[in-house]
Every structure is written in structure tokens, then in C-alpha cells.
Amino acid sequence: MCHKIRIATLVLSIVLSGAAGAQSCADCRYLSPVFDSVKVSTEYFARGVKANGDTLDMYMDIYEPAGDTAVNRPVMIFAFGGGFVQGSRTDWYVVEVCRHFARTGYVAVSIDYRTGITTSEIISLQFMRIFFRPMQEMRAAVQHLKWSYAEDGNPYRIDTSRIIIGGASAGAITALMTAYCDKPGEIDDMGNISALDALGGFYSTSGFHQHYNWQVAGVVNVSGALVKANWIEPGDVPVISAHGDADNVVPYKEGAFAGLSIFGFNLQGSYIVDTVARNRGVCSYLYTMEGRGHPDDEMGIEYIRSVVYRISQRMYALIHGRSYCCPLAADITPQDTLFFAPGAPDVTLTAVITNDNGNAQPKWCSIGCGVSASSNSVTFTPDTSLRYMLLSAIEGGCEAADIHILVDTTALYASAGNATLPELTIYPNPADQYLIIRPAPGTKIFNLEISDLHGIIHEKYSSYSASGEMVVDVSRLASGAYVLKWNNGRKNAYRKIIIQHP
Numbered sequence: 001m002c003h004k005i006r007i008a009t010l011v012l013s014i015v016l017s018g019a020a021g022a023q024s025c026a027d028c029r030y031l032s033p034v035f036d037s038v039k040v041s042t043e044y045f046a047r048g049v050k051a052n053g054d055t056l057d058m059y060m061d062i063y064e065p066a067g068d069t070a071v072n073r074p075v076m077i078f079a080f081g082g083g084f085v086q087g088s089r090t091d092w093y094v095v096e097v098c099r100h101f102a103r104t105g106y107v108a109v110s111i112d113y114r115t116g117i118t119t120s121e122i123i124s125l126q127f128m129r130i131f132f133r134p135m136q137e138m139r140a141a142v143q144h145l146k147w148s149y150a151e152d153g154n155p156y157r158i159d160t161s162r163i164i165i166g167g168a169s170a171g172a173i174t175a176l177m178t179a180y181c182d183k184p185g186e187i188d189d190m191g192n193i194s195a196l197d198a199l200g201g202f203y204s205t206s207g208f209h210q211h212y213n214w215q216v217a218g219v220v221n222v223s224g225a226l227v228k229a230n231w232i233e234p235g236d237v238p239v240i241s242a243h244g245d246a247d248n249v250v251p252y253k254e255g256a257f258a259g260l261s262i263f264g265f266n267l268q269g270s271y272i273v274d275t276v277a278r279n280r281g282v283c284s285y286l287y288t289m290e291g292r293g294h295p296d297d298e299m300g301i302e303y304i305r306s307v308v309y310r311i312s313q314r315m316y317a318l319i320h321g322r323s324y325c326c327p328l329a330a331d332i333t334p335q336d337t338l339f340f341a342p343g344a345p346d347v348t349l350t351a352v353i354t355n356d357n358g359n360a361q362p363k364w365c366s367i368g369c370g371v372s373a374s375s376n377s378v379t380f381t382p383d384t385s386l387r388y389m390l391l392s393a394i395e396g397g398c399e400a401a402d403i404h405i406l407v408d409t410t411a412l413y414a415s416a417g418n419a420t421l422p423e424l425t426i427y428p429n430p431a432d433q434y435l436i437i438r439p440a441p442g443t444k445i446f447n448l449e450i451s452d453l454h455g456i457i458h459e460k461y462s463s464y465s466a467s468g469e470m471v472v473d474v475s476r477l478a479s480g481a482y483v484l485k486w487n488n489g490r491k492n493a494y495r496k497i498i499i500q501h502p
Contacts, residue, residue: 025372028365030074030316031390032372033103035065041156045144046137048206049199051116051130058112058206060141061089062156063102074162074319076101076220077109077141081169081295083249083258084130085115093168093295093304100308107156109145113137113174114206128187129195131227133206134174135181136199138165139214140207147209162319164218166240168295169250172224176239176273179219180231218318220311223295225250225257225267229276238283238325240314242307243270244292252288283325285314290478291458302387303454309367309388310403316392317399326398327355330362332391337405337453337481339496340382349404350377353393360395382406407453407481424493426484430500437470437484448486450477450497458482474499 025034046058078101080087080094088094089110098108113134117127142163149160165175181187184202196202205214221241226232232239245252251269268276270286277284287310295304317324331352338347351362364373367388371380380386389404425438437448450459450472458477477499484495 025369028369028372029105031365032367032369034369035103037066038063038099038102039066046140046206048114050114051118056114060109060111063098063108065102065105071157072159073107073157075107075158077165079111079167079171079174081171084170085117097308107158111141132196135178136206138174138178139205142214143207143209143212146212163216165216166220168222172221175219176221176224176226179237186231221270223250225269226273227265229268229272232277232280232282234280236282238318239277240285240311241270241274242287244289246291247294249294283323285324313401322397322399324399328395328398328400329354330391330393330400330402332402332404337407339407346379346381348377348379349389351391356395360393363392365390430498431474432501433475435472435474451483453481
């Protein structure tokens with residue numbers, strides 16, 4: 001019996017920054033959003049028993065670039081977060097991530113998986129079932145795609161050798177465990193493995209095509225963890241990670257899940273996953289989100305985009321059979337994020353490539369997709385649709401990458417009311433420990449804020465009035481560019497500041 005339902009395809013417009021024509025910047029495919037829209041199909045791929053005994057039918061949403069004629073396309077499967085107790089394949093950030101990857105040319109897939117925890121599973125030390133049920137769904141999703149390729153005419157025109165699995169939080173844990181917890185003796189570290197027998201045993205899935213394997217090309221891990229990073233072994237697939245070093249839900253290094261010890265074991269987060277992988281010769285990239293906690297809505301869409309773009313740069317190497325773990329390095333200069341407003345001059349960025357053999361080729365791609373180049377430097381006019389510039393350096397089987405973020409200050413200047421800003425002296429700038437703010441005589445400050453380039457407020461002082469100096473402690477802020485906003489009782493004004501720790 002072919003357990004499959006195809007639901008009517010919808011064409012959806014993307015909301016990520018930078019619209020582009022369907023084939024403009026074609027040489028930036030898989031990096032920049034070269035397609036205007038995506039189409040989404042829904043398929044029935046698995047059925048399983050939930051923690052409460054109910055049976056759940058599970059579906060996947062398959063995102064494709066509308067109008068694409070390419071064949072043998074790589075696949076990104078992305079699983080939602082929610083602490084294994086909540087979440088959905090249609091959560092807004094899952095949709096955003098899948099739409100972005102589809103617009104760059106991938107086939108992106110979001111999946112259902114079983115959530116839920118019962119007290120009996122905790123008391124009886126059967127908590128590994130909580131982790132194992134989503135693993136069965138991730139396995140089933142890979143099997144379903146391989147079945148559709150081999151037996152259903154490959155309707156999504158995929159390359160089954162280039163399937164990457166990933167997710168955020170619990171979804172990332174699921175992807176990591178699917179890739180690296182591949183022996184019964186490993187999950188036995190979490191308790192009595194006989195508890196999995198009722199779910200079909202360790203090698204089972206919840207899908208309908210269990211004669212296909214669930215081997216993949218790599219893993220994307222956003223704020224996830226493993227129970228034992230030592231499950232990673234030489235020869236395992238590469239991993240691409242991003243994690244906040246102030247995460248108190250899924251530990252950046254090691255600790256209890258959500259700070260709770262009910263499971264009786266710790267999780268080892270992305271820092272340890274990256275360390276163990278590198279020590280064992282498994283290619284690994286870790287973007288540490290300095291000062292960030294667990295991902296939530298307050299992070300803002302721009303920050304989420306900047307994380308996704310960094311991940312996509314390493315995925316670009318992976319799907320082309322190159323390593324992002326070579327000594328080859330690429331940096332963009334100037335390094336400071338650029339601010340611009342109407343009438344701003346053209347911007348020139350230069351690639352600084354090191355540890356190469358003299359044959360590295362630079363590749364520039366902008367987001368939105370309006371600028372591409374293969375020279376050592378690139379000059380362009382920034383506007384509201386061009387917010388990020390990506391650099392790749394390719395030499396043989398190696399690839400390195402860097403990202404440059406441009407912040408549009410048009411709205412900031414407009415909200416100031418006019419070009420005359422309240423008089424304010426700020427020093428030192430760059431600052432390390434303290435920032436001293438000195439208003440001009442007779443100038444008062446109200447509601448001073450310091451936010452990062454994604455609009456997240458880090459320091460806030462309400463109803464403050466000063467005629468002398470104000471000393472602000474900035475030692476807790478990570479090095480980088482920030483926006484200082486203040487109000488003089490009539491209008492807002494803004495100033496760029498730099499935090500630079502030794």
C-alpha cells in the first residue's frame with residue numbers, strides 16, 4: 001500500500017529581504033534568494049503512537065523554488081523546537097527558514113514529529129522514548145524522500161546524496177541524535193533500551209518505507225545538544241552549529257535540559273559537540289552567538305537571518321563536496337558593519353584570503369540578490385533591499401566564508417525629525433568598560449537605550465535627566481557595533497558606538 005497523500009500546491013511569496021527576478025544572480029544559487037516565490041506541497045509520510053497512547057498521522061511540507069527547472073537539487077529538512085512538548089512544522093520561524101532555503105534553490109522540508117512527555121516515562125526511566133519518537137520521524141522523512149526518488153518518479157527533483165537534516169532546539173537535538181546516535185549501545189546510556197521495544201526497536205522508524213536507509217550528508221544544529229558528544233565518531237557526517245553562549249534551556253557547553261535534573265543526565269551542547277567532532281576529524285563549524293540565550297521571538301527576524309546566512313555558507317561548501325574545515329580563511333574588510341542613509345556613497349569591500357596556495361577564488365553574493373562578483377573587491381551602492389554581503393573563498397576542495405551586515409539608518413534619521421540632532425559628546429568610542437555621555441549645557445536626556453544591529457535592546461535607562469556626565473557600564477556587551485538612542489523630550493536621535501574588548 002502506498003501511504004501517500006499529496007495536497008494541492010500553493011504558490012507563496014517570500015517575506016525575507018530583497019526581492020529578485022527568478023534567475024538573476026544565478027551564479028549565487030544556494031547562497032542568495034534568486035527566486036521570487038516558492039510553492040509548497042504537503043505529503044503524508046509517517047504514523048506513530050504518542051506518549052498518551054493516541055495514534056498520530058504525520059505530514060511534511062515540501063518547499064520548492066517556483067519556476068525552477070534544475071534537477072538533482074539538494075534537500076534541507078528542518079525540525080521545529082519546543083522542548084519535546086510543543087511546536088509545529090508551521091511555526092513562523094520554521095516557515096521562514098524553509099522559504100529562505102527554497103528561494104535560494106534548495107528543496108526544503110518541514111516535518112511533524114510526536115511531542116509529549118508522561119510522568120510514567122520519567123518515573124520508569126523510559127525517558128529515552130521522548131527523544132526516540134522524533135528520531136523515528138526524522139528517519140522516516142529521509143526514507144520517504146528516498147522512496148519518492150526511487151519509486152515515485154522523483155517528483156521533487158532531488159539528489160538523495162545531498163540531504164541535510166537540521167532543526168532548532170528540540171529539533172536540533174533530534175537531528176543530531178539521528179545522525180550520531182546510530183548504535184543501540186549509545187542510546188542505552190539514557191536508560192533501559194527495552195523501553196524502545198514497544199516503539200519497534202532501536203532501528204525502527206515511523207514511516208512507510210523502512211527498506212530505505214536514513215543516511216544523510218550533514219547536520220544543521222541551532223541551539224541543540226547530544227546526551228553524549230562521544231557518539232560522534234571518525235568518519236561521521238559534518239555538522240554546522242549555531243548556539244548562544246548564555247543559553248539556559250539547552251546548554252551551550254554542558255548542563256541539564258532547561259535546568260531540570262528530572263532526566264538524570266546532562267546534555268552536551270554545541271560547544272562540546274564542536275570540540276569532540278574536531279578532535280575526531282569530523283568537519284564542524286560553530287557560530288557562537290555571544291551573550292545570547294535560547295532562541296525566541298525577541299531575537300528578531302534580522303538576527304535569525306544573520307544566523308541562517310552563516311549556516312547557509314557552510315552548507316554551500318557541503319553540497320558542493322568541499323570542506324569548510326581547511327586552514328583556508330576569508331575575511332571581509334572593513335570589518336565594521338556599515339551604516340548608510342539616503343545619498344550615502346558607494347561601499348567598497350575587500351576580500352582578505354589567507355592560508356591559501358595562491359589560487360583561491362573569491363565569490364561575492366549579496367542578500368537581496370543584486371550584487372555578485374568574483375574579484376578581490378566589490379563596490380556597490382547600498383539600499384534598503386541590500387542588507388548582507390556574503391564572501392566565499394574557494395580553493396580546490398576547501399571553502400572559507402565571511403559575512404558583512406549593512407544596517408539601513410534611513411528610518412533612524414527620519415524619526416529624528418530633522419538633521420539637527422541633540423548635542424551629545426560620547427567617549428571613548430570604541431569603548432571597553434565604560435562609555436561616558438556628556439550632553440551639551442541645557443540638554444536633557446530621557447530614555448537612553450543601547451541596542452544591537454538587529455534592534456535588540458541591551459541597556460535601557462528610563463526617565464533619565466542629566467546636565468553633567470553619564471557613565472554607562474558596557475563591559476557586559478560583546479565586542480561589536482551598537483546603536484545608542486536617546487530622547488531630549490522632543491525627538492529621538494541615534495549614534496553609532498563600537499564596543500571593543502581587548
